[in-house]
Amino acid sequence: MQFDYDIIIVGGGATGLGTAVEAVTRGYKTLLLEGYDHGKGNTSKSTKLIHGGLRYLANMDFALVQEGLEERYYFLNNAPHLAKKQTYLIPLRNYKEKIKYTIGTRLYDYLGGKLSIGKSVNLNTQKTLEEAKDFQADKLIGSIVYSDGQFDDTRMLMSLYKTFIAHGGTALNYHKVTKIDSIDNSVHQVSGENVLENKSFNYSAKYIINATGTFNDYTEELTDGKNHQNVNAAQGTHLVFDKKFFDTKHAILIPETIDGRVLFILPWHDKIVVGTTDVKVANPSLEPQAQQDEIDFIIDTFNQYAKQSITTRDVLSVFCGQRPLVKDKAKKNTAKISRKHVVYANSQNNLINIVGGKWTIYRRMGEDTINYVESYFKLEKTNSVTRELKLVDAMSNPQDYLQERYGQNYKEILAIQQELNNYDKIHDNLPYYQAEVIYQVRNEQAKTVEDVLLRRTREMFLDAKAALESAELVANLMAKEMNKPENWTTQQIEHIRGLAKLYMVQSIL
Ligand SMILES: Cc1cc2nc3c(=O)[nH]c(=O)nc-3n(C[C@H](O)[C@H](O)[C@H](O)COP(=O)(O)OP(=O)(O)OC[C@H]3O[C@@H](n4cnc5c(N)ncnc54)[C@H](O)[C@@H]3O)c2cc1C
Numbered sequence: 001m002q003f004d005y006d007i008i009i010v011g012g013g014a015t016g017l018g019t020a021v022e023a024v025t026r027g028y029k030t031l032l033l034e035g036y037d038h039g040k041g042n043t044s045k046s047t048k049l050i051h052g053g054l055r056y057l058a059n060m061d062f063a064l065v066q067e068g069l070e071e072r073y074y075f076l077n078n079a080p081h082l083a084k085k086q087t088y089l090i091p092l093r094n095y096k097e098k099i100k101y102t103i104g105t106r107l108y109d110y111l112g113g114k115l116s117i118g119k120s121v122n123l124n125t126q127k128t129l130e131e132a133k134d135f136q137a138d139k140l141i142g143s144i145v146y147s148d149g150q151f152d153d154t155r156m157l158m159s160l161y162k163t164f165i166a167h168g169g170t171a172l173n174y175h176k177v178t179k180i181d182s183i184d185n186s187v188h189q190v191s192g193e194n195v196l197e198n199k200s201f202n203y204s205a206k207y208i209i210n211a212t213g214t215f216n217d218y219t220e221e222l223t224d225g226k227n228h229q230n231v232n233a234a235q236g237t238h239l240v241f242d243k244k245f246f247d248t249k250h251a252i253l254i255p256e257t258i259d260g261r262v263l264f265i266l267p268w269h270d271k272i273v274v275g276t277t278d279v280k281v282a283n284p285s286l287e288p289q290a291q292q293d294e295i296d297f298i299i300d301t302f303n304q305y306a307k308q309s310i311t312t313r314d315v316l317s318v319f320c321g322q323r324p325l326v327k328d329k330a331k332k333n334t335a336k337i338s339r340k341h342v343v344y345a346n347s348q349n350n351l352i353n354i355v356g357g358k359w360t361i362y363r364r365m366g367e368d369t370i371n372y373v374e375s376y377f378k379l380e381k382t383n384s385v386t387r388e389l390k391l392v393d394a395m396s397n398p399q400d401y402l403q404e405r406y407g408q409n410y411k412e413i414l415a416i417q418q419e420l421n422n423y424d425k426i427h428d429n430l431p432y433y434q435a436e437v438i439y440q441v442r443n444e445q446a447k448t449v450e451d452v453l454l455r456r457t458r459e460m461f462l463d464a465k466a467a468l469e470s471a472e473l474v475a476n477l478m479a480k481e482m483n484k485p486e487n488w489t490t491q492q493i494e495h496i497r498g499l500a501k502l503y504m505v506q507s508i509l
Pocket residue numbers: 010011012013014015016033034035036037038039040041042043044045046047048049050051175176177178211212213214215219234235236237276286320321322323324356357358359360361
């Protein structure tokens with residue numbers, strides 16, 4: 001039988017696009033179908049760490065940490081404009097913490113081995129306050145500084161998308177899969193709806209991969225109608241503030257929160273991001289809403305460490321995602337469930353599922369999935385090349401904002417500025433240019449104002465009020481470029497008005 005593709009991947013998050021790049025660079029004709037927009041799920045709502053996971057050492061999960069540290073190295077190497085080394089400072093308040101975290105960070109250095117990106121050091125109180133002056137000084141006994149990475153999750157996803165396309169892949173957003181059918185007891189046929197154009201689609205492939213994250217069980221159900229129970233969703237919320245509340249070059253890891261976890265205070269795009277929480281939820285959501293007690297918990301914990309207190313009035317944005325965790329029925333506390341990933345086949349119909357893991361190891365998850373496909377279907381083995389594969393726009397030593405976001409493609413934005421004679425920003429409070437919107441429509445499958453404000457730029461994540469104020473301008477720019485009627489613009493603005501409510505703590509609508 002003739003198939004349209006070798007492989008169809010369902011789900012356009014980090015896992016789906018990571019697997020897509022792996023597949024296409026190993027010679028498979030590959031189609032990726034995303035039901036909403038690329039990155040709409042948890043991929044856009046991560047804490048933005050590239051890490052082995054210092055906190056997982058407490059679970060004695062050494063192999064998991066080592067895997068993350070190895071992938072951290074490839075991540076930083078292959079997307080040097082988007083991913084950078086970041087120092088993390090752990091404030092210490094007692095000798096128990098000092099001993100625990102000194103041993104932990106030294107072990108972390110050791111597990112990094114040859115791919116380590118810097119050794120941890122202990123600082124006394126005075127030096128700690130020179131490095132991070134915004135701590136409450138009287139409670140500190142010193143700190144530890146260690147190294148990990150940091151990135152912009154959806155800009156990285158766009159880089160993966162463009163890399164996939166450059167190697168001959170096909171990716172379609174707003175293509176929601178509603179049915180996966182078998183031929184001779186094996187899944188081959190995928191159908192669904194192009195939700196923006198109200199058109200149905202139907203594609204076939206030799207192998208089908210489910211990379212739908214927290215929706216894994218629902219997608220598997222499309223193949224056999226059974227109620228699968230392989231994934232848990234655990235919600236994590238972040239708050240964004242002006243950096244004046246904690247101005248430091250280091251990211252801060254608060255080691256002991258009252259729920260026994262850690263909390264990060266991260267410098268990110270000239271703001272600070274504080275999070276996250278870990279709350280088990282019954283049903284997954286693409287756009288979950290932060291709970292009031294999560295918000296209170298983040299603010300209270302921050303205020304226990306920072307000199308200057310924050311309140312809900314200071315929140316510029318709140319964003320919330322849900323981790324796809326492989327089910328471990330024995331453990332009720334999701335913070336303690338391993339972040340490991342699992343690839344498995346549905347033995348009745350051969351759907352391949354990849355689930356769990358974390359952003360940092362997207363490449364490894366892709367490699368493991370394609371290795372699994374080759375061994376499960378007894379195909380000739382191909383070699384993975386992604387460890388050394390620079391992403392298509394990779395650029396070392398970016399010099400400015402545009403190069404940091406677009407790597408080598410920054411020139412295309414300069415060309416659009418010239419073409420349109422438009423050098424203006426979208427909003428005075430944020431760094432994004434109007435020409436970027438046009439670039440994103442032309443090159444990054446941006447189809448709605450939401451795509452631009454949330455995942456191509458990060459306006460909604462950085463300042464929800466500014467994003468709302470940008471909606472009309474962005475809608476008009478897109479409507480002109482895409483030849484859309486006036487009612488399209490009105491609908492887009494209305495949609496953003498509704499969405500912004502989720503990203504604002506104090507409703508100012
Ligand atoms: C709060 C939080 C903080 C995190 N922080 C970090 C961090 O700092 N570092 C790190 O390494 N990892 C982090 N992670 C983990 C990381 O974000 C996730 O592991 C990763 O983004 C999951 O990607 P995914 O592609 O598996 O899932 P998703 O991003 O959720 O993608 C699944 C996609 O499938 C699509 N889909 C679903 N059903 C269908 C269908 N029927 N048809 C077509 N498409 C469909 C969805 O629209 C969605 O886009 C964090 C996660 C959370 C929630």
